[in-house]
Ligand code: DUC
């Protein structure tokens with residue numbers, strides 16, 4: 090046993106178990122989990138610490154242009170470093186196709202951008218222009234190359250796909266083993282609200298929340314699920330921000346459909362009252378779906394605990410509080426001209442650990458599932474990633490469960506100029522990060538270098554336990570023999 094690295098004496102937790110053991114690592118792979126392993130070339134004493142699978146951040150916007158041209162402040166270097174300091178060893182940002190662009194060119198561009206990353210990466214494609222070539226040639230090629238998930242928007246005039254397009258996309262994904270993700274809000278309800286608010290002079294940031302009613306989310310989640318179920322395709326509802334939305338996801342799952350749900354820290358830690366800050370400060374808290382209320386916060390905690398929502402992602406969408414980002418439409422922009430999104434990639438796991446595990450709302454194993462294992466399983470990375478097991482990548486986060494720190498922007502490693510979580514005191518922080526067997530961060534110091542991350546080709550969607558239930562109209566035995574899929 091010639092280990093390159095041994096992590097000794099820590100409390101190891103996976104999504105299933107918690108136990109005390111040493112971890113032996115060779116060539117970036119976990120090769121032994123046992124008590125009393127000999128020292129390796131390097132040895133880390135983890136007694137009193139938690140040894141967890143590295144986090145997998147599965148919803149973040151890095152070096153991405155929005156449809157209106159705003160660029161995120163984080164590129165793949167700063168974004169990956171910030172993710173690493175927040176307990177993550179891999180991430181899956183978006184590669185966004187804007188209308189008229191070829192998917193092939195988009196993926197080539199993002200592969201070039203991501204070559205700077207210090208942690209492993211993949212992409213979800215954003216599809217806004219599902220042409221015949223995209224559906225028949227480019228998406229199948231992307232799936233073969235290991236990009237096995239993509240997002241479609243049910244809102245935003247520049248991004249929206251019609252229900253008919255969405256059916257085409259869902260069927261294409263199903264055929265090739267991919268998972269569709271959707272931003273589910275009813276476009277017409279939002280536009281109708283925005284028009285009436287702006288016409289009447291209600292343009293401050295607080296009206297952003299008013300303009301995106303909870304009912305708009307529920308309507309679109311319901312429709313998205315219905316469309317997916319109609320063609321027997323899996324669907325992930327991203328950034329669920331309401332009790333009703335989470336209940337719709339849970340109900341579909343209980344009926345046996347491959348439907349998944351994600352929520353994000355802003356919906357559990359912030360409320361719409363933040364939008365009512367003086368001056369333009371409220372713009373810092375404009376995201377879509379918008380912040381909700383205290384009742385919704387406790388509803389979403391319950392849904393995380395109950396398993397109705399499987400993913401906990403940051404939706405890191407970093408637009409600085411200056412003319413490059415939030416204030417691109419001027420120093421006091423109307424709410425409908427503020428770039429949507431907020432940063433949080435470095436705090437996603439610490440927030441859940443401190444307020445979830447430490448405060449007894451979630452078990453440590455649920456924390457691991459929500460921050461790592463579930464993403465690995467849903468996005469085709471398991472068991473190489475998302476757990477600590479012999480044969481898996483040695484992507485490990487060693488946490489000090491007792492360290493207390495007050496969140497400040499100066500303590501963040503992103504390229505932002507504010508954090509919406511400023512001033513919160515959190516207990517439990519990642520102390521040492523190991524990526525494929527190498528120490529990438531320890532004691533607050535970056536040890537990884539630009540380009541250490543590698544592209545992760547992902548497996549197709551795993552249908553275990555789910556069964557596509559096609560309606561009679563799509564089944565030849567009951568539709569007079571029509572072959573429609
Ligand atoms: N949707 C996201 O997923 N992120 C930022 C903004 C948005 O609308």
Ligand code: ZN
Pocket residue numbers: 272327328377378
């Ligand atoms: Zn979205």
Ligand code: ZN
Pocket residue numbers: 148149150404405406
């Ligand atoms: Zn997002």
